[in-house]
Amino acid sequence: MLRSSTTEPLWTPTPERAGASAMEAFRLAVERTVPTRLPDYDALHAFSVARPDEFWAALAAELRLPFTAPPSAVRSSDALPRTRWFPGATLNYAEALLGPAVGTAPDAAAIIGVGEPGADGEARERRWSWGELRAEAAAAHAALRAAGVGEGDAVAAFAANVPETVVLLLACASLGAVFTSCSPDFGAAAAAARFGQLAPKLLFASPVYRYGGATRDVAGAVGELVRSLPSLVRTVELPYPAEAPRLAGVPDWGAWLAPHRDAPAPEYAALPFDHPLYVLYSSGTTGLPKALVHRAGGALLTHRKEHALHSDIRAGDVVFYYTTTGWMMWNWLISVLASGATVVLYDGSPAYPDALAMFRLAERLGVTFFGTSARFLQGLATEAVRPGSVCDLSALRTVASTGSPLSPRGFEYVYAALKEDVHLASISGGTDIVGCFMLGVPTLPVFAGEIQRPGLGVDLRVLDESGNEVREAAGELVCASALPSMPLRFVGDDDFARYTAAYFAVYPGAWCHGDLVERTGNGGIVVYGRSDATLNPGGVRIGTAEVYRPLEGIEEVKEAVAVAKRTGADGEDQEIWLLVVLRAGASLAGELEARVRRAIREGASPRHVPKRVLDVPELPRTRSGKVMELAVTRLVNGEPIGNREVVANPESLDALARRLASL
Numbered sequence: 001m002l003r004s005s006t007t008e009p010l011w012t013p014t015p016e017r018a019g020a021s022a023m024e025a026f027r028l029a030v031e032r033t034v035p036t037r038l039p040d041y042d043a044l045h046a047f048s049v050a051r052p053d054e055f056w057a058a059l060a061a062e063l064r065l066p067f068t069a070p071p072s073a074v075r076s077s078d079a080l081p082r083t084r085w086f087p088g089a090t091l092n093y094a095e096a097l098l099g100p101a102v103g104t105a106p107d108a109a110a111i112i113g114v115g116e117p118g119a120d121g122e123a124r125e126r127r128w129s130w131g132e133l134r135a136e137a138a139a140a141h142a143a144l145r146a147a148g149v150g151e152g153d154a155v156a157a158f159a160a161n162v163p164e165t166v167v168l169l170l171a172c173a174s175l176g177a178v179f180t181s182c183s184p185d186f187g188a189a190a191a192a193a194r195f196g197q198l199a200p201k202l203l204f205a206s207p208v209y210r211y212g213g214a215t216r217d218v219a220g221a222v223g224e225l226v227r228s229l230p231s232l233v234r235t236v237e238l239p240y241p242a243e244a245p246r247l248a249g250v251p252d253w254g255a256w257l258a259p260h261r262d263a264p265a266p267e268y269a270a271l272p273f274d275h276p277l278y279v280l281y282s283s284g285t286t287g288l289p290k291a292l293v294h295r296a297g298g299a300l301l302t303h304r305k306e307h308a309l310h311s312d313i314r315a316g317d318v319v320f321y322y323t324t325t326g327w328m329m330w331n332w333l334i335s336v337l338a339s340g341a342t343v344v345l346y347d348g349s350p351a352y353p354d355a356l357a358m359f360r361l362a363e364r365l366g367v368t369f370f371g372t373s374a375r376f377l378q379g380l381a382t383e384a385v386r387p388g389s390v391c392d393l394s395a396l397r398t399v400a401s402t403g404s405p406l407s408p409r410g411f412e413y414v415y416a417a418l419k420e421d422v423h424l425a426s427i428s429g430g431t432d433i434v435g436c437f438m439l440g441v442p443t444l445p446v447f448a449g450e451i452q453r454p455g456l457g458v459d460l461r462v463l464d465e466s467g468n469e470v471r472e473a474a475g476e477l478v479c480a481s482a483l484p485s486m487p488l489r490f491v492g493d494d495d496f497a498r499y500t501a502a503y504f505a506v507y508p509g510a511w512c513h514g515d516l517v518e519r520t521g522n523g524g525i526v527v528y529g530r531s532d533a534t535l536n537p538g539g540v541r542i543g544t545a546e547v548y549r550p551l552e553g554i555e556e557v558k559e560a561v562a563v564a565k566r567t568g569a570d571g572e573d574q575e576i577w578l579l580v581v582l583r584a585g586a587s588l589a590g591e592l593e594a595r596v597r598r599a600i601r602e603g604a605s606p607r608h609v610p611k612r613v614l615d616v617p618e619l620p621r622t623r624s625g626k627v628m629e630l631a632v633t634r635l636v637n638g639e640p641i642g643n644r645e646v647v648a649n650p651e652s653l654d655a656l657a658r659r660l661a662s663l
Contacts, residue, residue, distance in 0.1 A: 007522075009445030010415050011424065018443040023309045030058050041441050041453060042523065049459040052481060056301075056457060060086070063304045065297070066096050068270040075482060080509060081489075081499050083482040085273050085298060092268035093277055093296040094174035097337040098134050099268070103315065106131035109342045112318075112365060113163040115241045116210040116348025123361075124241030128163055134265065136164075140171035142263035143256055147202060147234055151176035151269060152276070154198035157238070158184055158191055158225060159325045160206040161347040164238050164253050166334055168204055173277055173296065176269045180279040183324035184209050185216070188224035190645030194281045197291045197491045199231035204253075206238045207246040212349045219246045273297030274488055280328055280431045283622055283646050290502065291491035294331075294434050298484035302435040303335035305456060311398055311425065312442040313369055315340030320362065321371030321400070322350050328431040329371070329402065341369075350376055359387035359418075366395040373403035374410055374426070375625055381413035382558070388418045398423045400440070404626055405527040405545045408449035409552045426451045428527055430513070432503070435485045437477060437513065438525045450524030457483065462519050467507055471519045474528055474543060479511040486511065516543045533629040535564050537574045542608055544629060547578065550603025554595060556586035561619055562610065563633040577636055578610035579656075581619060588615050616659050618652040635660060 018024055023041065030047065031038040034054070038044045048055040053074040060067075071089035078084060096102075104110070110133040115124035128136070149155060155172050159165040159181055172179040180198055182191050184206045195203070203226060207219040226235055237245055237252040245252045277296035281289040307313040319336045323329040324347075336343050344365060350358050350372070362370055380387070387393065399414055399422050406426045414424050425440025428451055437458050438451045446452065454460035462475040469475075490499050506512040516528040528534075528543020535542040547562040558581045564574040578596070586592065593613050600608050620628045625648075631641055635656055644650045 009447050010411055011420075011422070012445040013423065013443060021312050021442045022314070023312065023441065023443050026059075026062050026309055029062060030055075033058060041443055045454060045456055048456045049481065052457065052459075056085075056484070059305060059456070060301060063301070063308060064101065065091060065301060065304075066099060066101055067091050071273070075484075080482050080504065080511065081486065081496055083486075085295070085482075085484045087273075089273045089297070090270040091273060091297055091300070092174065092271055093300050094137065094170045094266075095268040096300055097335065098137060098170060098174075102130075102338065102340050104130045104340045106134075108316075110337065111163045111166060111343050111345060113161075113241075113345045114347070114361060115162075116213075116346075116352055118210070118215075118242055126163060126241065133163075133167070135261075136167045136257075137170045137174065138263045138265050139257045139260040140167050141174045141266040142260035144171055144175060144177065144202070146260065149175070149177050149201055151271075152178065154178045154180060154195075154200040154279075155202045156195040156198065156200040156204070156229075157181040157325065158186070158195075158203065158205040158222060159238055160184055160209045160240055161323070161325055161330065161345045162206070162238060162240065163345060165204070165325055166343070166345070169278070169334060171266075174266045174268050176271050176275060178276045178279060178293075181325040181330070182281075183326035184218045184221070185211070185324070185648065186326060187645045188221040188228065191221075191225050192228040193645070194289055194291065195225070195229060197288075198279060200229065201231065201233050203229060203232050203235045204238050205235060205247065205250075206240055208240050208243050210348050212352050215243070217246070222247060271296060273484075276488060278331065279491065280331070280434060282431065289646070290498070292432060292434075292487040293489050293491060294485065295488045298486070298488075299331065299434050300335065300338065302433070302483070302485035303332055304338055306332070306427075306436055306439060307336055307339050307341075310436075310439050310441060310455060311369060311400065312423070313339045313341050313398075317341040317368040318344060318366050318395070319369040319371075320344035320346065320358075320365070320367045321369075322346060322358065322373070322376070323371075328434050331434055333371070351379075355380055355383060355385045356387055356390065359391040359393065362393060362396060363391045368395050369398045369400065370396055371400040371402070373625055374401045374406040375404060377401055377413060378407060378410045378552075380417070381410060382552075382555070386417040393419050393422075396422055398425060398440070398442075400425045400427055402427045402429075405529065406449070407545070407549050407552060409549075411446070411448040428515070428525075432487065432513070433483060433485045435483075437479060447520075447522050447524055450520055450522060450526055452524055454525070460525075461510070462517055463507060472521055474516050474518045476506065476531055477513045477515040477517045478507055479513065483511075530629065533563070533633065535562060535574060535576050537564070537576055537607065537611075542576075546604050547576070547600060547608050547610070550599040550608075551580075551596065554592075554599055556583050556592055557581075557596065558583050559619060559627070561627050561629055561632050563629060563636050565611070565636050575611035576608070577612045577614065579614050579616045579619065579632060579636075581617065582615050588613060614659065614663075617655050618649060620650070620652045620656070621648045622646065632656065 069090040071086035076084040110130040205222040274295040427439035429436035459480040461478040516531040
């Protein structure tokens with residue numbers, strides 16, 4: 001198995017930095033209260049999973065969750081997936097982000113919305129103070145009520161990453177309506193497959209967005225979407241910087257809010273901890289996307305834990321995460337407001353007009369927490385871009401990476417090319433829990449290729465196929481106890497049959513997430529990829545990341561995907577096929593293919609060497625930028641793709657099919 005590239009840490013926090021962290025303050029507070037000796041993070045984590053009721057109660061108290069009625073217990077006695085949290089308690093998610101307890105000055109920046117530069121080369125930037133954000137949310141709350149939206153009603157947003165989309169989420173939460181969103185690069189059919197499951201009353205739509213230097217007009221898709229949602233009573237056009245309204249006969253945001261501009265601060269609805277906040281969706285590659293109902297208190301408590309403790313985000317920080325409204329990291333980012341920090345929204349390509357665009361943004365805004373994808377960082381490493389040499393990143397304390405495993409080379413690149421003294425937090429979780437199973441710990445060292453630890457309260461196990469726990473060997477990522485951010489339910493799954501089949505069929509009573517991981521001797525976690533995309537040639541289980549990492553030293557290979565080609569009369573065996581995207585001018589002819597095979601043999605093992613190596617023009621990706629390993633696997637094995645609408649670049653499927661047909 002591939003482990004960390006070094007036994008020495010890449011970064012270790014100074015005693016002063018670790019001692020000043022919120023994680024250390026929480027450890028000391030719990031140690032005093034329990035009382036139990038908890039000398040370090042690992043001891044605190046062990047306490048959190050061994051005595052979960054005490055831990056979650058202490059966490060809620062430490063983070064000052066704004067309960068309007070106290071809980072009668074921490075959780076119900078119902079087994080997963082029916083566990084209920086903090087029964088009897090009431091709170092409001094929007095109040096937690098906007099209420100006076102946040103303690104921010106009215107004129108301080110709450111949201112900075114930045115759009116990709118237009119034709120004039122100027123970036124579109126809008127700053128909203130806390131006072132302006134609260135006033136806008138109050139007006140939207142009043143407008144929703146006037147439109148007949150009440151507790152439990154669904155409101156959908158086909159929306160660019162602009163401040164008004166945040167306001168809409170907060171206004172829905174303030175009165176108990178259920179919010180759902182996807183980004184406007186989704187096609188009408190993909191959006192309808194999601195929103196149609198909720199029968200929304202209102203639709204808010206961005207008819208245009210910018211990406212890669214081009215303005216993309218999606219007014220036609222909005223029209224198709226409206227026609228496919230018979231439940232709608234109104235559609236409202238969301239504004240986009242420097243663009244005129246484009247939806248004929250539809251009120252724009254300003255006109256919709258105009259009658260309510262003087263609305264007083266809303267009376268935040270006192271709602272149960274488990275009240276639905278928003279609905280997120282699985283990718284839906286092979287069928288209708290799963291519609292995951294997330295609870296308000298669970299999302300709030302989980303995000304506050306991950307922000308304040310694991311990410312050390314504080315009041316006054318400036319927090320950026322590159323995301324769209326169709327990815328759960330957008331929901332994660334918005335909760336940062338509860339910390340009193342400034343949220344930076346960016347709409348556009350992260351690499352336009354060049355690879356340094358996001359770092360110039362970080363310099364200009366004084367970003368303290370910079371979140372991005374592993375793919376973005378590894379692309380910068382391949383291109384030998386050195387942001388730290390040309391941008392002032394002195395304010396930056398934390399870099400977070402997610403979306404796919406960050407390789408050891410990616411870790412080393414951050415410290416060599418971005419900043420030496422920075423907490424690099426590789427994080428991993430998912431839409432399913434709108435949070436993380438494992439992530440950074442600001443009091444511990446960082447090792448190349450490893451996520452530092454499981455999150456507090458996460459009873460993470462690595463199990464083999466027989467259900468035995470393994471260490472320093474690959475196995476299934478399993479969470480053995482309930483988490484407050486696990487979905488409340490799936491839409492249309494009243495008997496929990498689909499929910500149970502999705503997560504509890506492999507190890508009854510324990511959540512099986514579908515990731516192949518390893519616990520290392522350092523105590524960290526290495527992620528090898530999705531277990532349903534795991535390769536199994538000759539009965540030997542291989543994670544796809546094990547094949548990819550040796551390729552990082554081959555400059556001609558831009559990116560690659562390894563898939564299992566079924567062989568034998570009944571498809572009972574597999575062989576590895578490696579599909580590579582090459583740089584301009586490179587060719588597998590000659591010695592390059594031999595170098596690829598040699599690198600994998602020497603960097604992994606002879607069993608990892610692919611049976612076939614094929615060059616392809618492009619790989620299919622999800623809307624959040626992940627390579628779709630399962631879609632490629634289906635094509636390689638002659639199976640159809642059930643839902644092309646979820647593919648960000650569907651033309652890649654056709655090109656790949658033609659390439660395979662030419663063999």
